[in-house]
Amino acid sequence: MISKAHIIKRFISYVTIDTESDPNSQTTPSTEKQWDLANKLAEELKAIGMQDVNIDENAYIMATLPSNVDHDVPTIGFISHFDTSPDFTGANVNPQIIETYDGKDIILNEAENIVLSPDYFEDLLQYKGQTLITTDGTTLLGADDKAGICEIVSAMEYLIQHPEIKHGTIKVGFTPDEEIGRGAHKFDVEKFGADWAYTMDGSQIGELEYENFNAAGAVVKIKGKIVHPGYAKDKMINSMYIATEFINSLPRLETPEHTEGYQGFFHLHNIEGDVEETTLHYIIRDHDMEHFEARKEVMVKLTTELNTQYGREVIFTEIKDQYFNMREKVEPVMHIVDIAEEAMKQLDIEPLIKAIRGGTDGSQLSYMGLPCPNIFAGGHNFHGRFEYVPVESMIKATEVICKIAELVALKPIK
Template structure:
């Protein structure tokens, strides 16, 4: 399973950053640069049906090597990287046999990985740590998962003695901008259930996510010449500012943890006549989402009451829902993953994720799909890092899940 590092170092040097403001799909054509390479490499290891479709999805099948009916399992990762930090010109660095001292990134020495500041880094002493050079993100989110699925596919192809059913591979674009499953063809994929490989610490299995909505407040103020504005001007930008100032601090991302949700403004734009505020609302229950949306709407209405000639529109768009609602109906899907981790010598950690994955949407589309670890840490930042040993364990787990799915069926 040694190919995972070589693959990862190759993939992160390909810029695949997605763009939330693009109207195309994928949102950036450069994502296909990696996807086309993945298709080529899949074919080189003998996976004949690997292809890139018109929407930028990679589909591939490792055929079953048993005559018995075994459920078809899918492994999924996304090729795009976050638009929050540049992904152009990534220079990956492997810090072999790391001794626990601060890792100073050479292209920007102000970027330093310190044990006391970065979660889980203290578990990596003696391991090989991969970082970027300080001016870009690394791209472990989610190229670690891509490399791990590719390495596992290569291993299964090279070891026909491992009994498994059909294994589907799916690489998606645009996950980071919330559109990763927009054009996925589940009928063509043909899987019974799946796993996104897009998690953090080694041994973690995430079977619960936030439920998520987007809210857009469009404010229509009253514009007039500022020199003659007395009693007339109702500035939409100031109305927006008052709405933002009225948000409860205890319901902000920086003040919440665990199962607590939040109201988070992500974009403001406008002029004095019209302003738009974009929010994301997060909670682990749909009822909790609605409570926060009602609170936000009440804040908006209270502010508007002070501006009698202005109006506002409050629009809610569903984004995704807590995958646990679906996974609780398919307990074997989680069981396979837990057994696959134990087969790899890990003590599984089952937990919730304060975010979402492609698996959230896929679960509600009909493909139950929890999230397993990829080893990525400090994602969406220039301090992003991953452990080579964690990536190798993820490869073992992917192979182990394939074995467990076959074993639990064949031994029934």
């Protein structure tokens, strides 16, 4: 039985270390403080008895749990990231432990009147009677993806302490900078040496995902011309007005707040501007590759049309692909999804097989030759002050890892 107190202690020891990544940095990891947790994790893996523990110059951590069976078994891996999102501060995280949640409002911060309420976050009611770990309302929690790391380390520790559970060789990998889209960029798939892997980076209990968005980022620069406003007639070009035209010309209902399921979107997530120059930062997302390419073409055509309208090049759009839907790489080896589904069923967890409205390290790793579906880590409301994780979900995720290892050893696949 996985110890509840042990899981809580380990998780809190991770989330109280600030590992926020920085998209504007060119280093790997993107922030020096990520090393604080990376080095701790490497030492902890050694302490629990993992073999071949190493941490490279970019803070990628790998370790091995050797097989304890005498027949051929595929080598599997489990992967999580230790950075947290730059969307909200991860400094001075002060976790709150809510024992036996009663289904009512949780006061995160009385002084600032910050309340985690099931009236708004209905998923809370699934966890009535359970133990929740929340923020104090001033930071994110970091369950994305320190819950996943906690579960992987705890599962490896449990397997080491219980050799009666038979398993093949298991590889563990922890990465920096996933939250800024660079978690897999320097991951050495050949060195990792797994036939397939699972990222422990999903949300609610039961989630099992092998589809994700195709993703691109777009930077739209609008050039204006500043002159004295008192003498600006027929001379001034206000880049902010042109930016507004660009924004309003994209489909208004194809944005994150109006879409769900397999619906894609354009997301304007940052604007910087004045009369002389305005820059728009977009992300483009769609599960369907044809629709994804069409979305990019919409932005290109809009740029051309507005430049034609103004009789000069006033808009410059640069679009870069970020990652692609892992479904193409996972479907040929669907048995790896089937094994995870069977593990959940044997643990009385209802599998929730659905598409990720986002991406994980697994999407890039799948295209790098390591098929890598995604499994729940248990947290909710990632990247903000209302993030929380039920401890019972972390325990179940830990049990899923152990069960997958056991099933692969029981049913070796040639």
